Amino acid sequence: MCHDKHQIISHYERSIVFVESLAGITEEQWRTPIEPGKWTVAEVIGHLTPWDEFVLKQRLPFLFIEGSLPKGPDVGEINACAARNSRAQSREETIADFIHQRHQLIDALYEIVDKQWQLPFTIGASELTLYSYFASLVDHDQHHFSQIQKVLKNIEAIKWISSI
Template sequence: MLKNKENLLIYFENSIDRVKRLTAITEEQWRTPIAEGKWSIAEIVGHLIPWDRYITEQRLPFLLRDKDLPNSPDVNQLNQQAATLSRMKTKGEIIEEFIANRRKLIIAINNIPVEIWEKEFMIGSSTLTLYNYLLGIIEHDEHHFEQIQSALKVSS
């Protein structure tokens, strides 16, 4: 199980580097929707921030204390709020905030005792381990990082 934890931590560290590299793109690339009816790169990166915060503050602490998980936020509402905030912030502010929150997540994951990794818990009607839960977060990240990469290939 330690190898899995290590791999997750490496992924999350690498995600910081991926977002840091976005400082090099133009403001137009940063602010232009990636496709008609889709978010911009700013909004995509910006919406990852509250989810990292949520996992760090509202998921992991409850799993560590073996407490019932609080209800999940309304996904659409949280995403919309994050997108709106991202339109008002500079590229530097969004990237810095992403990095700060992702680092907190990395620290929180790193501090999780081994026995918690194998313990099953319920989210809604799904039974998961922490590893499987975090793999789902990575899949979500990857979906968005692929969107960003595709958009940047089209715009260059």
């Protein structure tokens, strides 16, 4: 397996482990905003699932064929709907949905032949490779995962200080 493909799949596999670990936090922590006025941990995790589905169904099948890609969805609408769903779902449901969709994406990535990871394709005015496309999605995950880690550490620090 080429290094680029391995790197992306490895991140996605680790992301499942990270999200599975969130099953051990309290409901209060799960429903805590990552910053004042921002999404909760639940909403952050919940919004990743529809984007994985979009990539799986509306990007991967069309990247290396002639013709234009299907139009992307309205980002605000997708995110708002995902946030609403995450508020209504249990933690277990949101985590299970994430894991299920992420596994499907990983399976699809394994099916892509190694040489395709460096072939150029165009989205709008941007020329990308599969690796550069997924590297930006990995950065997006890592940004949100670091926000979650930060808020969870802050909650633990506040609890510790309050117990003194």
